[in-house]
Amino acid sequence: MSTPVNLDNIRQAPKVLLHDHLDGGLRPQxxxxxxxxxxxxxxxxxxxxxxxxxxxxxxxxxxxxxxLETFAHTVGVMQAVEALQRVAAEAAEDLAADGVVYAEVRYAPELFQEGGLGLDQIVQAVQDGFREGERRAEAAGNRIRIGTLLCAMRQNARSTEIANLAVRYRDVGVVGFDIAGPEAGFPPTRNLDAFEFLRQQNAHFTIHAGEAFGLPSIWEAIQHCGAERLGHGVRIVDDIKVDGDGTVHLGRLASYVRDRRIPLEMCPSSNVQTGAADSIESHPIGLLARLRFRVTVNTDNRLMSHCSMSSEFAALNESFGYGWDEFQWFTVNAMKSSFLGFDERLGVINDVIKPGYADLVG
Incomplete structure (x- = not known):
């Protein structure tokens, strides 16, 4: 018999998280x-x-x-090596306790230099923290692996510098690069040198696009910059028309995103908070999942949205009736879309995710 879908049982399900900000997930204490x-x-x-x-x-x-203004406080208290190590370790522990088996956690190193830290000190401190958190989680019976994404702030001019940093640390857990910050007025094409460098280095990158700004942001991220994934990407729905009788028409960009299986790092609760969606019930994730886009479910900022992967799944269950089959589909989508190597991705899917959901389905 299938295990009932409720918050406690969802916590037991293996989950994969691709879009989570380190400075958006601190414990209030x-x-x-x-x-x-x-x-x-x-x-x-x-x-x-x-x-x-x-x-x-x-x-x-x-x-x-x-x-984004709320981050002034979390960033403000993360300006020392010990603080960065603690926040990273606790993030790994908290995610593992919620049933997350693999997570890509992102942050912008340039934001943590107010106290005089160098970029290498910052990256090393966070990596040390993640490894310590993984050890603590395993000791508590919760295994997790954390991959790091280094962000450049799109309103600044340091993207090539941060891209170089990501490449330098890719053999010690930094799996990719991202640009974050306000979309309006700061198109991804401002960072073309960084993306060209990353492509030359065979490095992975995602781009925040299609959250607060519409289709042009998504189009530039994909066609000019070569994004492998879209951070949020919720506004791709603007290129989809649904007739009164339910007939769906995809525009050329939406068709391209679906055909190429470009992953969408969707963050339902956060999208409602920032105005990218009116409610969970009306969130485009319902339509996009039905149309079989490469949809993934994410937390974005666990502190600001007071959420977890489990609570996001529970909200989708309440709003759309999703159950274990859909949760497994989202989770496999995310693992397929991660920046780990192919063999490692396949191992997590076959050895952790599928057996975990098989136990829940019964």
Missing amino acids: TVVELAEAGGYSGLPHDNAEDLGRWFVTAADSGSLERY
């Missing part, structure tokens, strides 16, 4: 303690419970720009 240790005085609350509620409320504005 950790923010409070790091602020005290580092002399950061800008927090709106010094009580962890109140602070956690504040992050969600402040992020729940319907504006990507307002949403």
